[in-house]
Amino acid sequence: MSVRHALLALLSGGPKYGLQLRQEFEARTGDVWPLNVGQVYTTLQRLERDGLVESDAPDTEGPQKGFHITHQGEEELVEWLHTPPDLSSPPRDELVIKVLVALEVSGVDVHDVIQVHRRYLVELMQQWTRLKEDEAEFDLGFALVVDAELFRLDSVIRWLDTADGRLKRAASEPPRSAPYALPKLRRRIGVPR
Amino acid sequence: MRDVSKTYGAGHTEVHALQDINLSVDAGALVAVMGASGSGKSTLLTIAGSLEDPTSGDVYVGGALLSKMSRNDQARLRRRSIGYVFQDFNLLAGLSAVENVALPLELDGIPARKAHTAGMAALEELGLADRASHYPDELSGGERQRVSIARAVVGERHLLLADEPSGALDSANGEAVMRLVLGACRRGVAAVVVTHDAQLASWADRVVFLRDGRVVDQTMPPPSPESLLEPAPHT
Numbered sequence: 001m002s003v004r005h006a007l008l009a010l011l012s013g014g015p016k017y018g019l020q021l022r023q024e025f026e027a028r029t030g031d032v033w034p035l036n037v038g039q040v041y042t043t044l045q046r047l048e049r050d051g052l053v054e055s056d057a058p059d060t061e062g063p064q065k066g067f068h069i070t071h072q073g074e075e076e077l078v079e080w081l082h083t084p085p086d087l088s089s090p091p092r093d094e095l096v097i098k099v100l101v102a103l104e105v106s107g108v109d110v111h112d113v114i115q116v117h118r119r120y121l122v123e124l125m126q127q128w129t130r131l132k133e134d135e136a137e138f139d140l141g142f143a144l145v146v147d148a149e150l151f152r153l154d155s156v157i158r159w160l161d162t163a164d165g166r167l168k169r170a171a172s173e174p175p176r177s178a179p180y181a182l183p184k185l186r187r188r189i190g191v192p193r
Numbered sequence: 194m195r196d197v198s199k200t201y202g203a204g205h206t207e208v209h210a211l212q213d214i215n216l217s218v219d220a221g222a223l224v225a226v227m228g229a230s231g232s233g234k235s236t237l238l239t240i241a242g243s244l245e246d247p248t249s250g251d252v253y254v255g256g257a258l259l260s261k262m263s264r265n266d267q268a269r270l271r272r273r274s275i276g277y278v279f280q281d282f283n284l285l286a287g288l289s290a291v292e293n294v295a296l297p298l299e300l301d302g303i304p305a306r307k308a309h310t311a312g313m314a315a316l317e318e319l320g321l322a323d324r325a326s327h328y329p330d331e332l333s334g335g336e337r338q339r340v341s342i343a344r345a346v347v348g349e350r351h352l353l354l355a356d357e358p359s360g361a362l363d364s365a366n367g368e369a370v371m372r373l374v375l376g377a378c379r380r381g382v383a384a385v386v387v388t389h390d391a392q393l394a395s396w397a398d399r400v401v402f403l404r405d406g407r408v409v410d411q412t413m414p415p416p417s418p419e420s421l422l423e424p425a426p427h428t
Contacts, residue, residue: 115402115410122227123412125395133375133396150392157391165229 003035003043008069008077011053015068018044028141052076095156099163110167118160125153197250199236199406210236211406214250218383220351223375225394226387228403234387235356237403241385242275242354243267254352272301276345276382278355278374282337284329284344290336291316291325294344303348315343319373335366339373346377353377353384359393371396 003025010016010024022040026033044067047053052073056066069077090096095117102113132146199211211233218224228234239245240252243259252259255274259267277283284293295312299305316325319339329337338358345353355374359367367390375396378384386393394400402410 111404115404119400119402119410119412122391122394122400125391126397126400126412129392129395133372150395154391161229161389 002080003039004047005077005080007040007043007047008052008073008080011067011069012074012077015056015066017064017066021067029145032142032145047073096159099160103167111164114160114164118157121153121157121160125150125157128153194237194241194247195251195253197237197240197247197252199233199240199245200248209406211240211247214406214408216401216408218352218385220383221378221381222399223378223384223386223397225397225400226385226403227389227391227394227400228387229389232403233406234389234403236406238354238356238385238387242277242352243271269301272297273349274351276347276350276353278338278341278345278353278358280357280360282329282341282360284337284341286329289326289328290321290332290340290343293329293340294347297344298348301348311347312343315347316340318346318376319343334360334362335369338362338366338370342370342373342377346382351382353382355384355386357388357390358386359388359390364392367393 006025006029007021010021010028016024018040019037021044022035022037025035025040044053044055048055048067051070053067053069056068098117099110099113102108102110128146128150132143132150194214194216197211197214197216198209201208201210214237216224216226216237226234226237236245240247241254243252243254246260254270257270259270262270284290285296288296291309291312294315295305295308298308298311303311313322313325316322319342321336321339321343324332324336324340327336329340332340338360342358345355353374358374359370362370371386371393374384374386378398386397388394399414400412401408
C-alpha cells in the first residue's frame with residue numbers, strides 16, 4: 001500500500017501536522033495498518049522534495065511542523081486513484097507452489113495438503129468475521145478493510161476447492177501426454193529452479 | 194450423530210453418502226459443514242432433521258433417540274423443535290409472510306390467533322413487521338429468506354438446519370442471513386449450516402469439513418480476533 005498517496009489523501013482535506021497524519025491514517029484504516037512516526041516524516045520529506053506538499057514553516061522541525069498539499073500533489077493523488085495497480089502477472093504465491101510441489105513428492109497426499117491450508121484459511125476468516133460481528137458496523141473504514149481481507153482469503157479457498165476437484169477428476173482420467181505444461185507454468189510464476 | 198452412515202443403492206451401484214459421522218451441536222452453538230458438491234452435506238442435514246433415516250448409527254435431537262420414536266412422534270418433533278431453511282426459501286406462494294411463518298404452529302394445533310401473534314413476533318425480531326401482509330412474490334430475495342428464517346425459528350424451536358441458506362443472494366444479503374442465524378443461536382438455538390461458501394461458514398463457532406461422506410477435519414476454537422490487529426508495521 002502506498003503510504004505516500006495515503007498521506008496526500010489526508011492532506012487533501014486540509015493542512016495537518018505529522019503526528020496528526022499518523023493518527024488519522026491509522027484511524028481510517030481501522031488500525032489494521034500501523035504506521036511508525038519515522039515513516040511518516042521520511043515520506044513527508046520526499047513528498048516535499050518532489051513538490052507534492054509544502055511545509056508551513058520550512059525552518060522548524062518536529063511534531064509541530066505543518067504540511068499542506070500543492071496543486072501538483074492534488075493532480076498526483078487523482079492520477080493515482082484512477083490508476084489500477086499492476087495485477088497483470090501472477091504473484092509468486094507460496095500456497096500455489098506448495099500444492100504444485102506436493103504433486104511431485106511421493107508419499108504426500110495433495111488433498112491433505114490442500115485441506116491443511118483450507119482449514120487454516122477458514123480459521124483466519126472466522127477471526128475476521130468475528131471482528132465484523134463485534135465492531136465493523138460502527139466503523140465504515142474498518143468494515144471495508146475486513147471485507148477486503150475476507151474476500152482475499154475466500155478467493156484462495158475457492159482456488160483450493162477448484163484445485164481439489166480438478167485433481168480428483170484428473171486422477172480418475174487416463175494420464176495425458178503433456179509433460180511440458182508444468183515447466184512452462186514454473187517459468188511464469190517464477191519458481192526458483 | 195453417533196457413527197451415522199448412509200448408503201444408497203446396492204451391489205455395484207452402491208453409494209456411501211455418509212460414513213461413520215460423529216457430530217454434535219450444543220444449544221447456542223452454530224456449526225457449519227463445508228464440503229464440495231456430492232460430499233454428503235445435504236444428506237447429513239436431512240438425517241439430522243429426521244427427514245431421512247440413516248442406514249446405521251444413531252441420531253439424537255434434544256437428547257431423544259430418533260430411531261426409538263414413532264413416525265408420529267418424529268413428525269411432531271419436526272414441527273415443534275426443528276426449523277429448516279432451504280436455498281430456495283420454500284415459502285408457500287398463496288400465503289402472506291406472517292401466514293407462512295405461523296403455518297408450522299397451526300399445523301401443530303396451536304390456535305390461529307396465537308400462531309399469528311407468534312408469527313408477527315418472529316417477523317418483528319427480523320425487522321420484517323411491515324412486510325407481514327405481503328405475499329412472497331411481493332418480497333425481495335433477501336426478504337423472502339428472512340421470512341423463511343422467521344418460520345424456522347418461530348415458537349420454541351431449538352434446532353435450526355440450513356442448506357446453503359444464502360442461495361443466490363448477494364454477499365450483503367448472505368451476511369444478513371448469517372447474522373440472523375447467529376442471533377438465533379445467541380438466544381439458545383443450536384444451528385447447523387451446510388455450505389460450500391467459506392464466507393458463510395466463517396460465521397460459525399466451528400467448521401466441520403466433509404469429504405466423500407466422511408468428516409476429515411474441523412477448525413479449532415479461534416484465538417482472540419484482536420491478534421489479527423497486531424501485525425508487524427509495514428514498510
